[in-house]
Amino acid sequence: MESAKKQKYNEDYIKYGFTSILKEGRELPQCVICYKVLSEGSMKPSFLKRHLSGCHPNLADKDIDFFKHQEVGVKRIRIDHRGQLSQQTQAGLRASYMVALRIAQEKKPHTTAGNLILPCCKDIVHCILGDSAEKKLASLPLSNDTIKRRITDMADDVEQQVVAEILGAPLNTFSIQLDESTDVSSCAQLLVFARYIKDGDFKEEFLFCHCLETTTKGEDVFQQVSDYFDRMGLSWKNVSACTTDGAPAMLGIHSGFRARVKTVNPVSKHNHCMIHRHALASKTLPxxxxxxxxxxxxxxxxxxxxxxxxxxxxxxxxxxxxxxxxxxxxxxxxxxxxxxxxxxxxxxxxxxxxxxxxxxxxxxxxxxxxxxxxxxxxxxxxxxxxxxxxxxxxxxLQGRFTIVVDCVDKIRAFIMKL
Known part of the structure; x- marks a missing residue:
């Protein structure tokens, strides 16, 4: 009796923008616009129409040919005739992300994938495995825009993981280290790193890098960090300490970055890089x-x-x-x-x-x-x-997981050896 009540997909449902997909032996409705898969109980015209008018109101008046064209595209790039992701598509997608990761790690242009890596792979595969294997590489998505999207996807995923770890840290506290530097193209870049506790040990991760469009005052630096905190759900109240360089924009008593942090979190500690002091001291010579x-x-x-x-x-x-x-x-x-x-x-x-x-x-x-x-x-x-x-x-004195206590000990030992 239960199986008799199950709704089955009807070809007419495509006019509501839905095709079907098999998942664990069950036929489920899937939107051809946003690819969202609804529950088995939503296989009814009223539910499908509600999704179309609610989520895609600008497409509600489209004719059935439009949705059929979208259905063909969905099945071509993502699913086969059984509604399952093909192994070849999975492998190609994974390979595309792996190539994008390599390009990002080596800091190479995005066009390297399509202009150099893919032709080289085709030559190697053709010589060793033959024409049939080479043809499989033809559909590998490695265009300039694709590599850019892959890198952005991975960066966003890593960022979400880091933020989630910070929010889940014991006592919900973390410290930040930041520095502003102007590159050869006169672009002022602000880099921020975070240190927090993960699984009983310190963990240090890159948080973000943003360009300062105009001035590089303490107010601009503070605003950039505050905007990022608001967007990612972080709070200044949880920042236990800040480390910066000795620039006036960072250490200014009234309008510097440190002064502005004190207004939102008076109990936070502030350190400034002792390597700067060491470099300044070594400038003085007889x-x-x-x-x-x-x-x-x-x-x-x-x-x-x-x-x-x-x-x-x-x-x-x-x-x-x-x-x-x-x-x-x-x-x-x-x-x-x-x-x-x-x-x-x-x-x-x-x-x-x-x-x-x-x-x-x-x-x-x-x-x-x-x-x-x-x-x-x-x-x-x-x-x-x-x-x-x-x-x-x-x-x-540099490197990951360096703490003030270790730096002080090393400097004292250096002085004693002189």
Whole structure:
């Protein structure tokens, strides 16, 4: 009797925008517009019509040919004649997401999939497995727009997982770390990371990156973070601590980011990056050591700024079978570049001495004299040693799951060893 009461799909139901799908042996109505599958009891004209007029009122007056066309498209891309997702479609969809993940991880253009990866895959499969296997790759969705959608889907999913973990953290508390930086295209980007407790251990995840369209004041940074919190259901009341750099926009007493956070959560703690203090402290040098550093920078620029000098020095290193291929520039804003440059120059001091001796120009004679001076070389060796140690300390203060206690211990140990 129960089976006799079951409603069966009628071909006329397509005029309401519904086709049928088999799920666990049951025939269920499925909307050809939004793909929503209704319950078995909804297989009635009144329920189907209610869904069409309620969810898709702008399509309620469409003729039956429109819905039949939508039905064909649904079955072509998603289901076979039995209403089940085909294994080939599943495999193609999964492969598309895997390729998109690789492209995102390698930071390659989205067009790489269709212009390079897919043709290469076809060539490999054709050579090894034959034409039939190659034809299966023809329907693999790897266009530019498809890869973009796949990456966006995965990013949204990861974001939802991170937010869910934050909301489910013990005591519902978390801390954030943020920094604003302007890239080479003058685009100001705000990056925010979150740290929270997951399964009894600390977990640190990237939260979001947004562009600051105009100014980069503390008010702009605070508003961006607040808008994101409102959209994702997070609250400033649950932020236990904030870590920023030492910029005025972050630490301003009246209008800085820290001051604005205090207005919404007075009990939150605020730290600012101690690596900045460490970098500033290392900028101060005695005058005699500063002169040696300036001499080294001038030497490197003399060779690197001239294409001819660069080629001649490269050939000299090749003749002497030297591992290092290039001198390194010093850039003041790159904290580690000073130590790296000094280390490379010190390791190539003999080759530099020979290069300047062969060159014979006035500047080269001056540089040759300095590299021949034992006192000057001692100071260079000292700078190389001390900045190599400082670079090691700098790197040890960075990285995931670094906490203030560990940083303080490392700095104290470094000072004691000096």
């Amino acid at each position: 005058s005699d050591l500063k002169l040696v550093l300036d001499d080294v920078v001038t030497m490197v620029n003399f060779i690197k700024s001239s294409a001819l000098n660069t080629r001649v020095f490269r050939l000299l290193r090749q003749e002497l079978d030297i591992d290092h291929q290039n001198l390194l520039f010093y850039t003041e804003v790159r904290w580690l570049s000073r130590g790296n440059m000094l280390s490379r120059v010190y390791s190539l001091k003999n080759q530099l001495l020979e290069f300047f001796e062969r060159d014979g120009k006035e500047k080269s004679k001056v540089f040759f004299g300095k590299l021949s001076d034992k006192e000057w070389l001692k100071k260079l060796a000292y700078l190389n040693d001390i900045f190599s140690r400082i670079n090691l300390l700098n790197k040890s």
